[in-house]
Amino acid sequence: MPDTAFADPDAGLSPAELAARHGLGFAGTRPTLGGYARQLWAYRHFIVAYSNARVSASFSLTRLGRLWQVLTPLTNAAVYYLIFGVVLATRHSTPNFIAYLCTGLFIFVFTQTVAQAGVASITGNMGLIRALHFPRACLPIAIALIELQNIGASMLVLTGIVLLTGEPLTWEWLLIFPALALQMIFNTGLGMFLARLGSKMTDLKQVIPFVMRTWMYGSGVFYASSLFAEHLPRWAAVIVEANPMLVYIELIRHAMLENVKLSSTLPHLWLLAVVWALVVFVGGYVYFWRGEQEYGRG
Amino acid sequence: MGVAEVAERPAEAGQRIPTVIVDDVHVVYRVQGPGTPGSGSPVAALSRMLTGKRTPGLREVHAIKGVSFTAYRGEAIGLIGSNGSGKSTILRAIAGLLPIEKGGLYTAGQPSLLGVNAALMNDLSGERNVELGCLAMGMSKADAKKNSPSIIEFSGINERGDFASLPMRTYSSGMAARLRFAIAAAKKHDVLLIDEALATGDARFRKRSEARVRELRAEAGTVFLVSHNNQSIIDTCERAIWLESGEIRGDGPTADVIKEYQQYMNRK
Known part of the structure; x- marks a missing residue:
C-alpha cells in the first residue's frame, strides 16, 4: 500500500539509492573501532556527570550521605578483622595482619564491585538506553569511574590503618598510583566485557556473586599468598600466581607494607599487571563494541 | 487505501x-518473562539446562510488520x-534505539526521540537532570551550562x-514531562521524534510547546508526533x-487520515 510519492528527480529510485543520493545514513550502523573511541571521548563529560550523579543518587536517601564512601570500607575491615584476626587468629603467621588483610580486601572489592555493577549496567539502564542516544560503553565506563571514587575513599581509610599499625611512610608508597591505574584499566575492560555478557545472559547477574567469592579466596586476601607455593602442586601454583587480582593486591601490599613475602618477583608482578590490564581492556572494549547495536532489544 | 498523494508544502526548486x-x-521484540505456567520452577529450568532447550519464557513479539514511508524536510x-499498534516502536527504531529485524532505515543525522519515559534520575534535582540530559544529547559542558537557565524557564517548573x-521524585508527572520536553527541545534536531510528550502538560505549556515544535520545523527539520489527541495532531x-x-x-493529509481512523475506531 505505501505508495510514497517521490518528487520527480528521485522518481524510480529504490529507497537505498534515494538515501545514498541525499546522504542519509543507515540508522543504527555501528561506528568503526576508532570512531567509537572518538564518540566516547566526545561524551567524556557525560560519563563523568553520570557517574557523579549515580554516586549522589545512591546516597541521596541516607542521612550520612557521602560519608558512607568511607564508612563502608571501615565497616568491612572491622568485620573481617573480627573473624580472621580475632576469632580464627590467622594473624600469627603474617606480620601486621590487619593491614595485610585490609589491603587485600579493599583492592579486591575495587574489582568486585565493578564486576557486580558492570554485569547489570545494560539491563539495569534500559530506560536510558531506549530514550537517549549515546555510546553505550559510557555506562560500564561510568561504573568503573564510580568505583574509582570509592577506592579513593578506601585508600584514605587504608592509609590510616596502615600508618596506625606502625608501618613507615616511604617513597615506595608512590607505586600505589601506577598500580591502581593499571587495575582501573583492567576494571574498565572487565566491566565492558561483563556488561555485554550480562545483557545476553540475564542469569549471569545471579551467578556473579559466587564467582567473585571464589575468586576472592583464590586471591590471597585472607592469608599469605606465599602459602600457594608451599601447599599447591607446581602447575596449580603457577596458575594461581598469574591471577590478576593476586597481582594487583601484591603490588599494593609491596608499596605500603614492609616485610611482605611476595608470590613472585617484583618485575614479574609488574609485567603481569600491565599484560592483564591491556589484554582485558582491549578484549572488553572490542567485545562490547561488537554488540553496540543490540543493546536496545529485550 | 483511499488517501490521495501527500499534500506537500512547496520546497525549494520543487x-x-x-x-x-x-x-x-x-521490528521484533524478544521478551524474557514468565511464560507458560510451571516453566519458572527450578525443576523445569534444570531439565531445560540438561536437554538444551530454549527458555519457553522467551517470546517473540512481531511489533512492526513491513512498514515503508519517506519523510521530507520541513x-x-x-x-x-490504537494502543499497541507500534507507533512508539517505529519511533524508537527510527531513533536507532531499537535494532530492526529486517529492512532498511535511513536517516539524516541523528534523530532524537523525546518520550515520556525518557529516563532521568529521580533522586537528583531538576537542575542536575537538565545538565545530565544536555550532556547525554551530546552537548559540550559549556553549552549545557549556558542552556540550563532557559531550559528551566521554558519548562516552567519554577512557576x-x-x-x-x-529532587525530581518530588515533581508531579506533568512537571517531570515538561522538564523532559524542555531538555530535548533545547537542541536543534534534524529529526525530532515526540512520543506523547505534549499530552501531560497543561494548556499553557501545550501552547508553548506547540510553538516550539513549529520553530524546530522551521529550522528545516522533520518532526514526528505520536499522540492520542487527534486535535493536537491536526494542529x-x-x-x-x-x-x-x-x-x-493510511498515509496522507492529516484531515483525511484522521477521518478514516475515526470511522474505523467508531465501527469497532
Missing part, C-alpha cells in the same frame, strides 16, 4: 529532500493508531517556587500516518 526513509522495516508527521533544586501536522497492528493503514 524538490523535496528526504530526511527519513523507512523501507519495509520489521514536514511534521503525526502517527496515529511555583524553586522546584529546580528539588501541528499536515501529514498523518495511521498504524494498526504494525502495518500502515
Whole structure:
C-alpha cells in the first residue's frame, strides 16, 4: 500500500539509492573501532556527570550521605578483622595482619564491585538506553569511574590503618598510583566485557556473586599468598600466581607494607599487571563494541 | 487505501529532500518473562539446562510488520493508531534505539526521540537532570551550562517556587514531562521524534510547546508526533500516518487520515 510519492528527480529510485543520493545514513550502523573511541571521548563529560550523579543518587536517601564512601570500607575491615584476626587468629603467621588483610580486601572489592555493577549496567539502564542516544560503553565506563571514587575513599581509610599499625611512610608508597591505574584499566575492560555478557545472559547477574567469592579466596586476601607455593602442586601454583587480582593486591601490599613475602618477583608482578590490564581492556572494549547495536532489544 | 498523494508544502526548486526513509522495516521484540505456567520452577529450568532447550519464557513479539514511508524536510508527521499498534516502536527504531529485524532505515543525522519515559534520575534535582540530559544529547559542558537557565524557564517548573533544586521524585508527572520536553527541545534536531510528550502538560505549556515544535520545523527539520489527541495532531501536522497492528493503514493529509481512523475506531 505505501505508495510514497517521490518528487520527480528521485522518481524510480529504490529507497537505498534515494538515501545514498541525499546522504542519509543507515540508522543504527555501528561506528568503526576508532570512531567509537572518538564518540566516547566526545561524551567524556557525560560519563563523568553520570557517574557523579549515580554516586549522589545512591546516597541521596541516607542521612550520612557521602560519608558512607568511607564508612563502608571501615565497616568491612572491622568485620573481617573480627573473624580472621580475632576469632580464627590467622594473624600469627603474617606480620601486621590487619593491614595485610585490609589491603587485600579493599583492592579486591575495587574489582568486585565493578564486576557486580558492570554485569547489570545494560539491563539495569534500559530506560536510558531506549530514550537517549549515546555510546553505550559510557555506562560500564561510568561504573568503573564510580568505583574509582570509592577506592579513593578506601585508600584514605587504608592509609590510616596502615600508618596506625606502625608501618613507615616511604617513597615506595608512590607505586600505589601506577598500580591502581593499571587495575582501573583492567576494571574498565572487565566491566565492558561483563556488561555485554550480562545483557545476553540475564542469569549471569545471579551467578556473579559466587564467582567473585571464589575468586576472592583464590586471591590471597585472607592469608599469605606465599602459602600457594608451599601447599599447591607446581602447575596449580603457577596458575594461581598469574591471577590478576593476586597481582594487583601484591603490588599494593609491596608499596605500603614492609616485610611482605611476595608470590613472585617484583618485575614479574609488574609485567603481569600491565599484560592483564591491556589484554582485558582491549578484549572488553572490542567485545562490547561488537554488540553496540543490540543493546536496545529485550 | 483511499488517501490521495501527500499534500506537500512547496520546497525549494520543487524538490523535496528526504530526511527519513523507512523501507519495509520489521521490528521484533524478544521478551524474557514468565511464560507458560510451571516453566519458572527450578525443576523445569534444570531439565531445560540438561536437554538444551530454549527458555519457553522467551517470546517473540512481531511489533512492526513491513512498514515503508519517506519523510521530507520541513514536514511534521503525526502517527496515529490504537494502543499497541507500534507507533512508539517505529519511533524508537527510527531513533536507532531499537535494532530492526529486517529492512532498511535511513536517516539524516541523528534523530532524537523525546518520550515520556525518557529516563532521568529521580533522586537528583531538576537542575542536575537538565545538565545530565544536555550532556547525554551530546552537548559540550559549556553549552549545557549556558542552556540550563532557559531550559528551566521554558519548562516552567519554577512557576511555583524553586522546584529546580528539588529532587525530581518530588515533581508531579506533568512537571517531570515538561522538564523532559524542555531538555530535548533545547537542541536543534534534524529529526525530532515526540512520543506523547505534549499530552501531560497543561494548556499553557501545550501552547508553548506547540510553538516550539513549529520553530524546530522551521529550522528545516522533520518532526514526528505520536499522540492520542487527534486535535493536537491536526494542529501541528499536515501529514498523518495511521498504524494498526504494525502495518500502515493510511498515509496522507492529516484531515483525511484522521477521518478514516475515526470511522474505523467508531465501527469497532
